[in-house]
Amino acid sequence: MEDTRGSRRDARRRDRRRSRALPLTAGALALALVGYGTADAFDVAPGILTLDPPITVQALPQPRAAAVPAEPVSPLPESAPIPQDLASRIDPILDQDGMTGGLSIDIRDAMTDEVLYTADENSAKTPASVTKVLTAAAALGTIGADTRFRTETRLSGQSDAGATVHLVGGGDVLLGTGESKPDGVMGHAGLGTLAADTAAALSEAGIDTVTVAADLSRYSGPAFNPGWDRADIGNGYISPIEPLMTDSGLTSTQRGTPRQEDPAQVALDAFAAALEGHGIAVDTAAPAPAPEGATDLAFVESAPVAGVVRHLMLASDNVVSEAIGREVALALGRPGAAAEAPAAVIDALAAQQLDTGSIELSDTSGLDYANRISAHDLTTILQEAASTDGDLSLLLPSMPVGGLSGTLFDRYLDEDTRDAAGKVSAKTGTLRTVTSLAGSVLTADGRLIVFSILADDLDPGTAGRARQVVDEAVTAIADCGCP
Known part of the structure; x- marks a missing residue:
């Protein structure tokens, strides 16, 4: 039902948000419009894939750098009218036959945090891959947007027993096997480059024979979450x-191919093969x-x-x-473990108020059905990202754009939803009985709206229909010229 009352917000949070509400900046809007979707240097190849039971999730397209100069973007006008008549547009869409399960919806004005439409917004739902919004927000606010991850080599045991390169x-986890690619994200840091630099240092020290061992001590505990299905390694969803x-x-750039069992x-x-290519004799040893x-x-070093x-x-x-998720735990001074990461993400969000x-x-990716979040809390994060000028402001521009990029590349292209193509920027979520979408959409009057629509407990086989209903509801917001 529709709810426009500001009294729904806690006074402390309302005062804090209003004091920080700013004109929406170019960075926060870069992916809201199709003309700006290619302005980022880190685009990816398109695609979305779902599998048969027991689990269905998006496929993972192979990233491809596209170093395109960013176009200047003007802030949206603050005078654009805030839509007030969403219920009459959205309710008939949600009431369509074939929409099963339970919904949690929260739709707000991005600038003012005014609530425009809600439905069971405080009910916690299984978010599927929308969980990644939480992980990304925690990382930007806790690790920092400019931080890079460093892969190093170290030398020990320079004696008759031989030298060891660690x-x-x-x-x-996006290391390339060849030379570093400065304009990429996948392969930004290359093991081939690291091997060349390591070989040069070894040659300078007069060493031409080494044992190489991996140091994996940064992360602790099991490498595989107990809530996951090991079959999803073969399905290509996790390792x-x-x-x-x-x-x-x-293991391949082809979608649906297996992931590595021992990455x-x-x-x-x-790395050992690349080191040998530079004239160093190499044996390998167990991790230590x-x-x-x-x-x-x-x-x-990785991309930022x-x-x-x-x-x-x-x-x-x-x-x-x-x-x-593990890096968020480390940034908070905790072990980099699967058991620590989920709570660390929540605490990192709470630290951002x-x-x-x-x-x-139960995990930080959304593969686990046990994850829960309400549309209210999720939209709170999105609205804060839209109104801040800190690192969190990069959250919305990082999301797929309808009809253009990422897991929304092939959505918003049919007759019922094409009006939202290029105007909706959101994170998708799909499991067998879950469909979810959370992000921002630009109205016909030029107002930016943030939203979360979560549907779970869907009847098996109806997730595709539910996804279409969600897309039609978002399109109704995009079409709105309804002050």
Whole structure:
């Protein structure tokens, strides 16, 4: 039902938000319009894929750098009317036959936080991959948009027993196997470049034979979440999470191909082969922490967290999202473990004074059905991202754009939804009995609206129909010239 009363907000949060409500900036709007969708240097190839039961999630498109100069973007006019008649437009859409399960909806004006439409907004639902909105927001606010993850080599054991090169995982799960790609996110740091620099340092020290071992001590505990299905390694959705991985664990650029079963070993083997290519004789050893006093040799660094977040949002990359969850835990001084990451994400959001009362997380990617969040709390995060000028402001521009990029590339293209193409920028979520969408949409009058629409407990086989209903509801907002 429609609800426009400001009294629904806690006075403290209302006063804080209003004092921080700013004219929406170019960064917060960059992906709200189709003309600006290609302005980011870290675009990805399009695509979305769902599988048969027991689980259905988006596929992970292979990222591709597209270094396009950004066009200047003007802020939206503050005078654009705020839509007030959404209920008459949205209710008939939601009441269509074929819409099963339960809904939680919260729609607000991005600038003022005025509530425009709600339906069971405080009910916590399974968010599926919309969980990544929480992980991304936590990372931007806690790790920082400019932070990079460093993969290093260190040397120990310079004696008759031989020298050991320790390949130290630093949380970059998007390492490339070849040379570093400065304009990319996937492969921004390359093991080939690291091997070349390491070989040069070894040659300078007069060393031509080494043993190479992976140092995986950055992350602790099990590498695979107990709430996941190991069959999803074969389905291409997830792999064991290690601080040292190449290509997000992908075994191929083809969609639906399996993920790596032992990603750290794959990375170690690629590094060892590259080191041998520079004239160093190499044996490999089992993973072990580098000893105290090991000498630094070389390092490579990932793309900034802002670029990594954009990748995980556009590609709906579960592996990257899980690694980022562990990095949030480390940033809070906790172990980088699967058991720590979900609570760390919630605490990182709370530290940004965001509503977290409904949130329950068992993972940080959305593969686990046990995750819960209400539309109210989710939209609170989106509205804060739209009205701030800090690192969190990068959240909305990181999302897929309808009809253009990421997991929304092939949506908003039919007759019933095309009016929202290029105007909706949102994170998708799909499981067998879940469909969800959360982000922003630009109205016909030029007003930016933030929204969360979560549907779970869907009848098996109806998720596709529910997704179409959600898209039609968002299109009704885009079409709105309804002050």
